[in-house]
Amino acid sequence: MAFADNISCPACGVAVESVSAHTRSMQCPHCGNWIYLSGSGWSSAGSFTHALDAPSMLRVGRSGVLSGTAERPRNLTVAGRLRLTYDGGYWDEWWLEFEDGNHQWLEEDDGRYRLHSPVSLSADLAQVKAAGVGSQLLLDNKNWFITERLDATLAGSEGALPIAIQPNEKITCLDLMGSGEKLSLEAGSLDVTVSRSEKIAGSLFKWHN
Numbered sequence: 019m020a021f022a023d024n025i026s027c028p029a030c031g032v033a034v035e036s037v038s039a040h041t042r043s044m045q046c047p048h049c050g051n052w053i054y055l056s057g058s059g060w061s062s063a064g065s066f067t068h069a070l071d072a073p074s075m076l077r078v079g080r081s082g083v084l085s086g087t088a089e090r091p092r093n094l095t096v097a098g099r100l101r102l103t104y105d106g107g108y109w110d111e112w113w114l115e116f117e118d119g120n121h122q123w124l125e126e127d128d129g130r131y132r133l134h135s136p137v138s139l140s141a142d143l144a145q146v147k148a149a150g151v152g153s154q155l156l157l158d159n160k161n162w163f164i165t166e167r168l169d170a171t172l173a174g175s176e177g178a179l180p181i182a183i184q185p186n187e188k189i190t191c192l193d194l195m196g197s198g199e200k201l202s203l204e205a206g207s208l209d210v211t212v213s214r215s216e217k218i219a220g221s222l223f224k225w226h227n
């Protein structure tokens with residue numbers, strides 16, 4: 019696991035130790051404020067707690083093993099989560115930190131799970147925000163058709179996350195299709211994440227704690 023230098027919380031000034039080099043947003047363990055990394059360094063976004071829970075098998079800090087996917091069984095820890103709301107309800111995205119140094123998002127929607135694998139394609143944020151269903155989006159010289167768009171609001175988060183996000187930020191979620199391949203894209207005000215996802219059963223996780 020890679021660690022960045024220790025940082026000082028911009029809200030309370032206390033040093034935050036052992037921050038993973040992937041982390042771009044986190045809850046300060048000392049004052050509880052949500053802090054995020056932007057071009058001008060670490061900033062405080064104030065207090066930001068996630069909405070009340072429906073029961074989930076996942077929780078920040080829980081560790082276990084994921085087996086039964088295309089990869090060999092892998093140990094993991096749940097590092098953080100965010101909650102997205104939209105007109106029709108909400109879903110959660112959990113940031114899983116694997117022992118082998120890899121990270122993946124796990125989407126949880128009413129007991130159904132999708133495991134996301136990152137794809138390193140870059141998108142123009144302004145184009146993403148303007149993109150409509152049926153139009154095309156350029157990712158690294160290739161056009162992708164937009165098959166679905168959902169505008170969600172970041173309603174809560176906890177733990178540590180790999181994206182710089184702030185409370186109540188609008189998140190644009192797109193489903194993309196190109197050459198028979200499907201991708202998911204999520205864009206906040208600072209970061210765009212592109213991934214490929216697969217459905218997995220919750221029973222593939224065995225928890226240690």
Ligand SMILES: [Zn+2]
Pocket residue numbers: 027028029030031032046047048049050051
């Ligand atoms: Zn603090």
